[in-house]
Amino acid sequence: MSKVSVIGLGKMGAALAETLLKNGVPVTVWNRTSDKASYLVEAGANLAESVEDAVAASPATIVCIKTHETTHEVLSPLSSKLEGKTIIxxxxxGAREATDLVNMLMESGAHWLIGMINAYPTGIGREDTAILCAGPSKVWEDYGNIIKKLGGASEHVGTEAAAVPGLFAAMFTARQGFMFGLIYGGAVCKRAGISMEAFAKQVPVTLNMAGNYADLFMRTVPTQDYENSEATVSVYLSALNDVMDTFESTRTTDAFPRLMRDLTQRGIDEGLSGKELTSLVEILANDHGGN
Ligand SMILES: NC(=O)c1ccc[n+]([C@@H]2O[C@H](COP(=O)([O-])OP(=O)(O)OC[C@H]3O[C@@H](n4cnc5c(N)ncnc54)[C@H](OP(=O)(O)O)[C@@H]3O)[C@@H](O)[C@H]2O)c1
Incomplete structure (x- = not known):
């Protein structure tokens, strides 16, 4: 019997299986297109003939295929064989697919972890690579050491099925929010007669301030202490009204700054005027239905 099975030997799954083998972990592999398994078998992996055989071969199976939905499709025909097994x-x-998958696994009596790999395949096995996992703490206690062989900076970030997609959605929204800010910013600069070189030169300055945002966020949101602000919601509203004035007067399309201004105005309307801007998290987190 192997210690871990790996289902899916695309670029990422193959890197996972190879790294486990290099770490001396006995591995069974399965891939829909079986020839992708050849070099891993030469490196010492056992080859399973089917998904069912792969799951049966080890107490834990790592799946790395297209999406959680594909994992669901591949594993649900053998739900009666999953009892007591751990599926990672x-x-x-997305959160819905992850929840559906976890519901199916729990109904089948399987243990589970859902993980997000924050690396390219070449990063697998490095000390600074993080695979962020959610699932019952006991499963992390049992298999966190295996995950840490794949990425030394891996962490257990929650116990809900939606936790990892939620964290991905948050980080993607934060990072791409900055990029979309640059896109709208580039547009208003062009219309206001600022060269793209002059605008681009300011990007590192702004990114530097975003480092302060991270500190501010960590200091205020987990404690919900939004007092003693250096720049209050009302100060931000005033700045955003100026920004909107410039977008309007240069006749630049303004959906993104308008969204920020309207949310900040809502903060004022709901009594947050003297608080830190991060207090707006509380308003959004209490909204329902994605509006
Ligand atoms: N590559 C990265 O940099 C990276 C980084 C982070 C996360 N990931 C995630 O890792 C997962 C795999 O990515 P990858 O880069 O390895 O992709 P890939 O090279 O395109 O491989 C996809 C894998 O999924 C399998 N697959 C697809 N549909 C299937 C189905 N219906 N039934 C069974 N197997 C199926 C493929 O099998 P066949 O070989 O038979 O087609 C192949 O093993 C994805 O969820 C991806 O988002 C990748």
Whole structure:
């Protein structure tokens, strides 16, 4: 019997299986297109003939295929064979798919972890690579050491199925929010007669301030202490009204700054005027239905 099975030997799954083998972990592998397994078998992996055989071969199976939904499709035909097994899905996917998959696994009596790989395949096995996992703490206690062989900076970030997709959605929204800010910023600069070189030169300055935002966020949101602000919600509203004035007067499309201004105005309307801007998290987190 192997210690871990790996289902899915695309670029990422193959890197996972190879790294486990290099770490002396006995591995069984399965891939829909079986020839992708050849070099891993030469490196010492056992080859399973089917998904069912792969799951049966080890107490834990790492799945790394297209999405959580694909994992669900591949594993649900053998739900009666999953009892007592641990399934670690490192495929990507949204919260709904992750929840459906976890519900199926729990109904089948399987243990589970859902993980997000924050690396390219070449980063697998490095000390600074993080695979962020959610699932019952006991499963992390049992298999966190295996995950840490794949990424030394891996962490257990929650116990809910939606935790990892939620963290991905948050980090993607934060990072791409900055990029979309640059896109709208580039547009208003062009219309206001600022060269793209002059604008681009300011990007590192702004990114530097975003480092302070991270500190501010960590200091205020977990404690919900939004007092003693250096720049209050009302100060931000005033700045955003100026920004909107410039977008309007240069006739630049303004959906993104308008969204920020309207949310900040809502903060004022709901009594947050003297608080830190991060207090707006409380308003959004209490909204329902994605509006
Ligand atoms: N590559 C990265 O940099 C990276 C980084 C982080 C996360 N990830 C995630 O890792 C997962 C795999 O990515 P990858 O880069 O390895 O992709 P890939 O090279 O395109 O491989 C996809 C894998 O999924 C399998 N697959 C797809 N549909 C399937 C199905 N219906 N039934 C069974 N197997 C199926 C493929 O099998 P066949 O070989 O038979 O086609 C192959 O093993 C994805 O969720 C991806 O988002 C990748």
């Amino acid at each position: 899905d490192l495929s990507t996917g």
